[in-house]
Amino acid sequence: MTQLKRILVPTDFSDHSERAAAYAVELARRYQAEEVHCVHVSDIPADLLATSAYYMTGPSEQFVEQVRAEGRKSLESFVQKHLAGVPVRTAFLEGRPFVEIVRYVRENNIDLVVISTHGRSGIKHALFGSVAEKVVRKAPCPVLVVKRGERDFVLP
Secondary structure (H helix, E strand, O other), rough: OOOOOOEEEEEEOOOHHHHHHHHHHHHHHHHHOOEEEEEEEOOOHHHHOOOOOOOOOOOHHHHHHHHHHHHHHHHHHHHHHHOOOOOOOEEEEEEEEEHHHHHHHHHHHOEEEEOOOOOOOOHHHHHHOOHHHHHHHHOOOEEEOOOOOOOOOOOO
């Protein structure tokens, strides 16, 4: 059986990520993991397009820095709220989410990834793809995918 010393939980700050964090905390406690790594990957162009402050002239460096600062602040808040009680290392990354997650897994010798899925189907899945699906395919370690409506841990 593989030892779970380092568990990674990527977050996009959604309800789905909160459920994955709960699984990561429980697994970390049960298997006495050394660290839970929590990462957020900001795809700056996509993040900017999702805001009303992006104009055809393009983003200013000041606005990009604001997006970065808000992402880092949200990451710290997420960790304090959802990963309390376990040793945590955070990372704010930039790029394509699945690429950066897999790179982080390799560079940090992660033993298990606990990732949520949004349960998209049909056209949304075709347009946006699934970060979780791509991580499952590319990660060099096991990946636990927490689906919407998944069961909670229940003690016997």
